[in-house]
Amino acid sequence: MSSESQADRRRLQMADIARLAGVSVSTVSRALNGSSLVNDETKQRIGELARSLNYTINQSAKNLRLQRNQTIAVVVPYDAQSRQHISDPFFLSMVGSLADALTDRGYDMLLSRVDAEALDSVSSLYDSGRAIGIVLIGQWRHHDQLNALAARGVPVVVWGGQLPQQLYCTVGGDNLLGGRLATAHLLQEGRRRILFLGDAQLPEVALRLAGYRQALADAGVPYDEARVRKVPFEEHDAELAIARQVASAHEGRADFDAVFASSDLIAILVMRALRRRGLRVPEDVAVVGYDNVALAAYADPPLTTVHQPVSQAGVELVDALIHLMAGTPQVPRVMPVELVVRLSSVVAPVNA
Amino acid sequence: MSSESQADRRRLQMADIARLAGVSVSTVSRALNGSSLVNDETKQRIGELARSLNYTINQSAKNLRLQRNQTIAVVVPYDAQSRQHISDPFFLSMVGSLADALTDRGYDMLLSRVDAEALDSVSSLYDSGRAIGIVLIGQWRHHDQLNALAARGVPVVVWGGQLPQQLYCTVGGDNLLGGRLATAHLLQEGRRRILFLGDAQLPEVALRLAGYRQALADAGVPYDEARVRKVPFEEHDAELAIARQVASAHEGRADFDAVFASSDLIAILVMRALRRRGLRVPEDVAVVGYDNVALAAYADPPLTTVHQPVSQAGVELVDALIHLMAGTPQVPRVMPVELVVRLSSVVAPVNA
DNA sequence: CTGAAAGCGCTAACAG
DNA sequence: CTGTTAGCGCTTTCAG
Numbered sequence: 001m002s003s004e005s006q007a008d009r010r011r012l013q014m015a016d017i018a019r020l021a022g023v024s025v026s027t028v029s030r031a032l033n034g035s036s037l038v039n040d041e042t043k044q045r046i047g048e049l050a051r052s053l054n055y056t057i058n059q060s061a062k063n064l065r066l067q068r069n070q071t072i073a074v075v076v077p078y079d080a081q082s083r084q085h086i087s088d089p090f091f092l093s094m095v096g097s098l099a100d101a102l103t104d105r106g107y108d109m110l111l112s113r114v115d116a117e118a119l120d121s122v123s124s125l126y127d128s129g130r131a132i133g134i135v136l137i138g139q140w141r142h143h144d145q146l147n148a149l150a151a152r153g154v155p156v157v158v159w160g161g162q163l164p165q166q167l168y169c170t171v172g173g174d175n176l177l178g179g180r181l182a183t184a185h186l187l188q189e190g191r192r193r194i195l196f197l198g199d200a201q202l203p204e205v206a207l208r209l210a211g212y213r214q215a216l217a218d219a220g221v222p223y224d225e226a227r228v229r230k231v232p233f234e235e236h237d238a239e240l241a242i243a244r245q246v247a248s249a250h251e252g253r254a255d256f257d258a259v260f261a262s263s264d265l266i267a268i269l270v271m272r273a274l275r276r277r278g279l280r281v282p283e284d285v286a287v288v289g290y291d292n293v294a295l296a297a298y299a300d301p302p303l304t305t306v307h308q309p310v311s312q313a314g315v316e317l318v319d320a321l322i323h324l325m326a327g328t329p330q331v332p333r334v335m336p337v338e339l340v341v342r343l344s345s346v347v348a349p350v351n352a
Numbered sequence: 353m354s355s356e357s358q359a360d361r362r363r364l365q366m367a368d369i370a371r372l373a374g375v376s377v378s379t380v381s382r383a384l385n386g387s388s389l390v391n392d393e394t395k396q397r398i399g400e401l402a403r404s405l406n407y408t409i410n411q412s413a414k415n416l417r418l419q420r421n422q423t424i425a426v427v428v429p430y431d432a433q434s435r436q437h438i439s440d441p442f443f444l445s446m447v448g449s450l451a452d453a454l455t456d457r458g459y460d461m462l463l464s465r466v467d468a469e470a471l472d473s474v475s476s477l478y479d480s481g482r483a484i485g486i487v488l489i490g491q492w493r494h495h496d497q498l499n500a501l502a503a504r505g506v507p508v509v510v511w512g513g514q515l516p517q518q519l520y521c522t523v524g525g526d527n528l529l530g531g532r533l534a535t536a537h538l539l540q541e542g543r544r545r546i547l548f549l550g551d552a553q554l555p556e557v558a559l560r561l562a563g564y565r566q567a568l569a570d571a572g573v574p575y576d577e578a579r580v581r582k583v584p585f586e587e588h589d590a591e592l593a594i595a596r597q598v599a600s601a602h603e604g605r606a607d608f609d610a611v612f613a614s615s616d617l618i619a620i621l622v623m624r625a626l627r628r629r630g631l632r633v634p635e636d637v638a639v640v641g642y643d644n645v646a647l648a649a650y651a652d653p654p655l656t657t658v659h660q661p662v663s664q665a666g667v668e669l670v671d672a673l674i675h676l677m678a679g680t681p682q683v684p685r686v687m688p689v690e691l692v693v694r695l696s697s698v699v700a701p702v703n704a
Numbered sequence: 705c706t707g708a709a710a711g712c713g714c715t716a717a718c719a720g
Numbered sequence: 721c722t723g724t725t726a727g728c729g730c731t732t733t734c735a736g
């Protein structure tokens with residue numbers, strides 16, 4: 001260890017480099033920013049000096065001076081009531097995808113978690129200048145707060161479903177199509193009594209439910225409200241609720257022969273609950289999930305699900321936000337989804 | 353929409369509030385920072401004005417002036433060669449855990465992905481003043497680069513295994529114990545030919561392997577190097593490699609009766625590969641994983657694994673970093689791990 | 705209790 | 721090509 005401790009070592013700044021190089025600060029600034037106004041040789045020399053001293057331009061000062069900033073806030077809401085965090089792998093992979101997209105485009109990513117019940121507090125990230133734009137993962141039940149945010153001119157893009165009277169820009173999978181594909185598939189497999197599990201208060205789930213109804217209508221199968229059940233988002237609650245519902249349905253002489261779950265996590269919990277009650281998947285009950293998280297392919301049995309284009313999603317969210325920040329109004333973007341058929345929904349084997 | 357577009361609306365600043373309140377900027381600054389030097393009534397008035405206008409102090413300016421900053425960088429290395437990103441859910445849940453710990457303590461979290469082969473580039477996050485400290489998830493094969501970083505005085509804490517000659521602070525699970533627990537468990541279940549799968553070049557894995565050897569020695573079972581196999585970290589490569597190894601071992605008249613995998617992801621891939629070759633888990637081959645990711649409990653069969661204390665890990669990493677930044681040298685922290693026994697390793701059922 | 709003024713580290717006119 | 725100078729938005733002496 002050197003004699004100067006890390007705590008009292010003053011950070012290097014441009015003036016130091018300038019002094020050492022025998023030039024003015026402006027020259028250093030220009031050199032380090034690759035300006036053509038400075039002699040190539042000088043540029044070279046300054047560059048090497050800076051590198052050898054591990055000097056890097058202070059971003060805060062630069063940003064302050066330039067009145068710009070390259071930080072995008074990515075906000076993952078959490079449920080403060082249960083003090084539970086979102087454990088759904090789908091959200092986490094979304095974070096990864098956004099990290100990639102932002103890094104590729106040279107933005108810094110500020111990750112924050114905020115109380116899902118106080119979504120409008122995210123605006124302070126913008127108001128305080130810490131971020132020049134915001135990506136929100138999931139719109140939850142706070143359509144109005146998001147509208148207010150957008151109306152105030154906060155550049156925000158939301159992963160979620162398109163809603164009427166929407167002032168903010170959403171990017172999302174085609175939930176209506178996803179719901180239709182999943183349901184049509186189950187119908188085609190000969191299932192008629194399909195349970196829909198999910199919280200239809202969430203816009204995305206509501207759209208998937210609409211797709212479900214549409215597919216039923218197309219097939220001339222009557223819609224039965226009793227077959228639509230809300231499931232809590234949090235894992236442990238969900239587990240209990242699912243067990244209860246499977247049990248009650250089962251006791252009523254198994255009044256369903258398929259389940260369409262609004263997330264893979266729910267679907268996997270369902271399969272487990274079914275198995276514990278001695279019901280076979282897919283023979284007795286076919287199951288389809290949503291998201292196509294990594295887990296789905298390795299579930300028992302491998303889970304049929306609706307694939308959401310996660311890595312493309314990160315790119316689209318960032319792209320929409322960049323346009324928005326540039327002042328170009330953005331219409332919601334709906335991305336294609338695909339049904340991935342695995343063993344949980346078909347009795348005759350397919351290539352898993 | 354109001355007539356002024358979001359693009360040309362100048363951001364509110366302290367001077368605006370001051371003008372509107374009929375006081376000086378200094379007073380606004382003091383009021384907003386809760387200084388006791390300012391009249392309570394004035395403070396109140398300014399506070400309300402700011403709130404009603406959604407004004408928030410500009411953090412960059414404040415930080416520049418105060419010469420401090422509340423941003424911690426969390427770095428997730430990725431493999432640039434394959435341009436593949438870390439898909440292991442363990443890393444992602446770590447990110448979540450860190451987000452919580454940092455948020456709780458009032459820090460901003462800057463998430464970056466960097467090339468795993470250029471780990472020392474993370475120092476620019478510090479040198480440029482964008483972050484006052486760095487948390488690195490995984491030490492990979494770059495012990496030396498990390499030592500250099502620490503020697504330069506960059507406040508960095510690494511999730512990983514403790515190594516000799518280590519200048520930087522690590523926080524990690526007790527990998528040696530984990531390896532011992534897993535192996536001892538398999539031995540106790542009567543297994544003697546235990547395959548170890550993982551890349552022992554990674555310090556954490558090396559420690560788990562050491563635990564494996566120790567457990568074998570304790571039980572008087574000879575160590576056979578041929579039973580230690582490297583597995584690529586990336587999912588698809590891993591899948592192929594595992595299939596190959598299972599196949600070759602199988603053809604050699606199944607010269608193993610158990611597998612200890614260095615991650616749950618590998619373990620789950622192994623179980624699939626085994627099943628495809630007609631081997632039953634756990635009857636023919638018992639399998640134990642590592643990490644206890646969410647997926648493990650829902651695998652088929654539910655996976656016995658070594659639980660890593662992820663949420664506590666976030667807290668410990670942040671805590672160590674804070675002390676380090678305060679100038680207090682930190683010794684590596686080793687956190688307890690636990691064996692979670694599920695069906696993949698025991699023939700007689702337990703409560704899953 | 706409040707205001708005026710200096711300056712955090714940097715960039716960009718404007719003059720050489 | 722290079723240096724001088726004036727701020728970016730904020731906090732904090734130092735004077736009232």
